[in-house]
Amino acid sequence: MKKSMLITFVGIIIGALSGCTEKLDPKPLTYSQLLTGTEKKTWVLSAVTIVDEKDPYDLKGSDVLEACQLDDQFVFYANAEKKMEYTNGATKCRTTEPDILITDVWQLTSANATLEMGIPRLFGSFKLPFIVKTLTENTMVLEYYFGDVDASYRFKFTSTGK
Numbered sequence: 001m002k003k004s005m006l007i008t009f010v011g012i013i014i015g016a017l018s019g020c021t022e023k024l025d026p027k028p029l030t031y032s033q034l035l036t037g038t039e040k041k042t043w044v045l046s047a048v049t050i051v052d053e054k055d056p057y058d059l060k061g062s063d064v065l066e067a068c069q070l071d072d073q074f075v076f077y078a079n080a081e082k083k084m085e086y087t088n089g090a091t092k093c094r095t096t097e098p099d100i101l102i103t104d105v106w107q108l109t110s111a112n113a114t115l116e117m118g119i120p121r122l123f124g125s126f127k128l129p130f131i132v133k134t135l136t137e138n139t140m141v142l143e144y145y146f147g148d149v150d151a152s153y154r155f156k157f158t159s160t161g162k
Helices: 002-020 031-036
Strands: 040-052 055-060 073-077 083-087 100-105 107-109 114-117 128-135 139-146 151-159
Touching: 031 040, 031 073, 031 107, 031 128
Parallel strands: none
Antiparallel strands: 040 055, 040 073, 040 151, 073 083, 083 100, 107 114, 114 128, 128 139, 139 151
């Protein structure tokens, strides 16, 4: 009798505990969400690597950009238009420069991990197809391959958390 009551009591406790647990259903972030966050996300160019055949050459952002350009920001919006802004940071190169230097759109193709956008201070207003090498919540590495020479540029961006 005591044994059957103990088994019943243990069964009730196990049943109560298992009924209270919520099934976890993780939802990984998509590439777009990593790029834009839920509303918008800001990225700053932090490093460039020139990959020439077998000899990679690392550069800091300050080796490629002027001091007034180092705090410029790429803002990707999570809207239907896929708006992107290239904005001045706190340090402007000329006092007459606007806060928003360029407004454009971005395009992300997950099938071949390509992000189409421009890097205005380096490539003018041209949009280029960058291969997404790494995209996490805090780091984005994009690579552009030059077809006529055996070289590529690898750009590292860091999220500002905004």
